[in-house]
Amino acid sequence: MIDLLLFLVFWIILSILGEIGVSVWGPHFYYYTASTQALEGLNASLFLFRVLTPIFVFVVLMIIFVPTRFKAKRDGSIIPGKRARTNRAYVGIWITVSIVINLLFFLHPTTSAAEEQFNQLQPAANTHDLIVDVTARQWEWRFGYPQYGVNAAVDPAGNDVLYLPVGKKVEFVLRSYDFNHPYDMGLDVIHGFWIPAFGEKEDVIPGETRYEVITPNVITSTEVNPMVRVQCSEVCGPGHPVMYAAVHVVSMKDFLQWVHAQHKAGN
Amino acid sequence: MATAVSTSPEYPVKRPMPPVIRGLLWAAIGFLVVNVFISYVIDPLKGNPFITQPSVVLGWTAGLIGWLLGVGGWEEIILPAFGIMNKRPVTATGWRQYFGLSLHHKVVGIQYLVSSTGGFFIAGLAAMLMRLELMSPHMWLFPDPGQYLMTVGIHGTIMMFSVGTVALVGGMGNFLIPQMIGSNSSAFPKISSISVWLVPAGILTVAFSPLLGQWTTGWRGYEPLAQNDANGILFYYLGVFALTTSSLLVSLNLTATILFKRAKGLTWNRLPMFAWGMLVVSLLNIIWLPEIQMTFVMALLDRLVPFPFFTAVGSPLTYLEIFWLFGHPEVYIIVLPALTIWMEIIPVMVRKPLFAREWGVIGVIFVMMLSGFVWAHHMFTNITLQEELPFSFFTEMISIPTGFAYMVVIGTMWRSNFKLTVPSLLVLMSMFNFLIGGLTGVFNADPVVDLQLHDTFWVVGHFHFTIIGGMVFTWLAAMYYWLPKFSGRTYNSKLGVLGAIWVFVGFDGAFSLMFLVGMEGMNRWVPIYPPYLQPLNIAISIFAFILGAGFLFNLLHIWWAMRSGKKVEQNPWKSKSLEWMATSASLDDNFKEEPLVVASFYEYDDDKPAAIIPQQEVAASLS
């Protein structure tokens, strides 16, 4: 009994310390966030950290507690007397707790976050979104703004670039084909559209049109933080590591100015 | 009868060719003949290249057949099948037995272990090269990104298919299972004798795949990118086909062995935990390996014919679906034997009966069954939202039966007489690392978080924690624990502890930092990355080199211990399991007389044996 009490005391103290650690360090888990979707992911993972900390502490403490507390006194000895082959309370609690925790995780954050995603993708909720056509080919991203008549946005150096207005819901329309060589289907592979600071990635699949909804909530750019960049996340051949593009999240006014400049440049 | 002929003095002594050399020769002949026939005669291409896709595939197949026949399949399997028995060569003695076809389950087990170890260090070398390259954000070690990606693929493929699925099953399984269940051989010794030679063939095929051209897909060999790559991908499919065939044959043999070769009294309730592990893993192999092999055949035909199964005009995602349909059970193929090895080692080390044994068995069986329901959690980024939820559900649920292994081991350790030895230390380390692998997996199971984590170094850290942490640490524990079974000798405790701590520090340093670098925006498969990620990558690389050196240290220590470690008695751990009653460090029969199992093997609260040799009992009672 004294073993159990000692263990419980250690467990509770260390779990509390762990939870304090989660509170301090947890909000930095995503390093840098620039969209409401990233915040949702961060909150979900914070919840997971909270629940998992005592479990982690329990097992790790066991691994350390047992060899120190129950260290063998004599070599190869047999402990006299009957030893527990099973313990209904322990097994019962273990199984119940593990089922409950997993069901909990499925309800929250899994299903609750999925519901949020469903809602965001509802057509009715997306009537005033900014639509950005994202086309991936080996090995280049191309960004078009059909509502503004911009076919392929490029910066003055001729590189593809993504500009987004802050605070507006953006609907990325993801397609994978080679717009310069549409006859060559063999070039169409799966790419991954990922902006690390936006906390979400979706694969771009040949023959499919897929959608990702993001609401950028900070004015930022690749120069401010390199996590704000478009990065191909799914291996797509030898050009995969250089398949990235710069991103700028700007105010609506600056965005419209930029669109105007793109028109002037004939893009 | 064969020996009678060869030992007669007037019989002209002609030294046979070493089986491995003859295998290589026959393989070369098979390859050249078929390859030339196809590339020059049947199906020449423009410019008359020596190697074409069909020629190299069929040539490789002929080469593989030549290799298997050459190493001894001809005399041991083909000719006897036609009733010709007198062509068999004199059975080699000494170390030569290990370099030819052998029907002895211990020899086959050791052959598997050596092949796996070879694969482990080849793939490990590839990992070291990758870490060296990643110390700079630019290309500097590899001439181009394609070669780096190919190295990633070779590393993953060899590690998964020749180490992860092979070391504990083909190696430990073949070596231990007959001894553990009181038999002198496996059920089908010829199957294992030939299947083990597929492993070096498969490893070398994958390792030398760059000779055919670059492939950049990683260990998945996934479509449609594989269609886009040069011909090296062919050797990926073929090499993996050889390796999975080997695992499949081993699984058939182990299943039959456990079903039919158990000693008297070894009921299902007394079956050793490791045998349970081997049984469920074998069933997983038998269910899922044919599936992935057929997928690879389809992918091959996609290139050769060509068909459009998985290309952009076919169904690009189908390959990923059916790859992961196998690919996730594969993870449990790797880790289930390890979980059951914990349950073998811990009761012996803590001198206490195995706690809640039935829940341990239920756990591995439920993991086996659930493992087929979770595959699409590898695909949250490319399936639709409504598909995510069921897979998320089963992925979260599978942690429950996996957790039973922890419940059993912790229950066994609680209030025990814990003896901290190198094997038990390594089991504790393995439990710690696999716990991290499992808990980080909870984040991956949650779609909204996984959309950020997927394809980053977080995932690399996660699955290395499950596979190295779960399987490789346990493999080391098993090697130290069963070392006396291999050689009658034991390791040096101080060196063993040093080796365990060494790999633990290197491993946990390298792979826990991968979680951070992944969260900071480092994605997978990039030899060129934004410079802000360099400091963390340098730290990871340094720990990785420590880890690589640590594995080398353990290899040398185990090698040294087998040759000149301290000699120990038959049953140094005072274990009750049957394998410790069998002969050690010799290729004689395991048991002169069939043992009779009279109790569970894990009753460490008395000194009564779990099995007896009936004849000896009778003799003892008479005297």
Added chain:
Amino acid sequence: MSDQKQDGQNANPAAGETNWSRRQFLIGSVGVLVGATAALFESSNISKAASLIVGTQVDSGATSVYQNDYYYIPDQMTWRVGTPMIVNLQNMSPVHFHEWMIGRGGFNTAPNVYTDLDVQFNEDFWDGVHVTILEANGVDNLAVNKAIVKLDVPKGPWLVTQPGSGNFSPTMRPGGNIKLQFTVPNKPGIWQYGCFVQGFVHYLDGMKGTINILPA
């Protein structure tokens, strides 16, 4: 199984004589492994060393250049000024289109976010060279730049003559080929060739070669 056991137990000194040779085994297997490893890591150096020893042959008349993923066969050639040439450029890839630029004097680079990529050569070998297209199948495009091109084949939309479209470069579709007839101009020295398509990644991935043009 029982046969096996008897063989093992009956092993006598005489049987040792019939055992296979250890030396043969070691030399053979180590030799194969070393040879294969050398082929794996050093094949390009070995072929370079071999061409140094044997000496390269000077191409003239009909020559073939094969484009593969992502390398050329051959990846080194020797031409002589004033030699009439017919180069058949053949794309062997079943999937990728490939081009063939020849130039020297460094590269134009595209500044990208983190890496500068080589886009094309600064000096175009084909400037002012008379080229006749003898055959063209499956040509994706042929940027002419400052070469003087004569067609022996029907003109197609693939012929790009407008200025500013980059160095002279025939780009082949998968399986396509083109035959270029020309006389090696008086531009001796070491020239490089390469394929810069698909976001300049083919060149990054090692699709390159050298031509040594000898003075007449």
